[in-house]
Amino acid sequence: MLSHERIWSAIDHLAHRHGLTASGLARRAGLDATSFNRSKRVTPDGRKRWPSTESLAKILAATGASLDEFVHLVDPQSVRARAMLPLIRSREADRWIGPDGLPAGADREEMDFPDLGAQRCFAIEIQGGGLRPHYRDGDVLVVSAGASLRKGDRVVACLDSGLVAANLKRRTARAAELAPIAPGEPERVIPAAEIRWMARVMWVRH
Structure with a gap:
């Protein structure tokens, strides 16, 4: 299931897999270092912020991970049709x-x-x-x-x-x-x- 929490958790797991913090992963992908900070994941009024598809594509390119691998991090039990x-x-x-x-x-x-x-x-x-x-x-x-x-x-x-x-x-x-x-x-x-x-x-x- 593509929930807000699972997608951000997958980004954290991908960073950890490569020995990086969320900020380090953002920098490696050519993004602003604060892009994936926890404070950026929810707006001050409580609305959820989602990572853009382009930022996800950049971190996959930077780490060499495939889309299938990322989907598996989001939901390890998923059947990847x-x-x-x-x-x-x-x-x-x-x-x-x-x-x-x-x-x-x-x-x-x-x-x-x-x-x-x-x-x-x-x-x-x-x-x-x-x-x-x-x-x-x-x-x-x-x-x-x-x-x-x-x-x-x-x-x-x-x-x-x-x-x-x-x-x-x-x-x-x-x-x-x-x-x-x-x-x-x-x-x-x-x-x-x-x-x-x-x-x-x-x-x-x-």
Whole structure:
């Protein structure tokens, strides 16, 4: 079960396995040293804070642990079911996403990945540098068109001009307000009519 407590416990276990504190693990992954501090796991008003999928991807890359290993740390008794996710290239995103939010076409490729449940997930392999500096050529994003979108979620939106990656600030029937991933970048307000589809980023493989 992916609970708040178990995910943070798994991060602590991963750090301990490599002889690190939570702060040491964050530094090794190129994150702020305080990212995994216990004081950061709950807000002052008692709301739970969850680690981002990108920070999890970075600590797995830094330690050489696989996603399966991390899932096993979260829930040692879990049966790690697998799923074959539709895989598309970022340059094909506008052509291959169907009205149900999933890639269309009988000849589409697939990628083996831990089953995330009924969230209509698919994978996007990044081609070129259109999403730099956040995602580079060859990175793979696992996204869900079925997951509910909330303020602060990392999302990928397909526009007429191509893919855009950002943090969701607000979405209405008329427009989506997108906050920058990195400080210093401008915020964007995109009319709903210009958005072909929008999906929540569930995992990143660099």
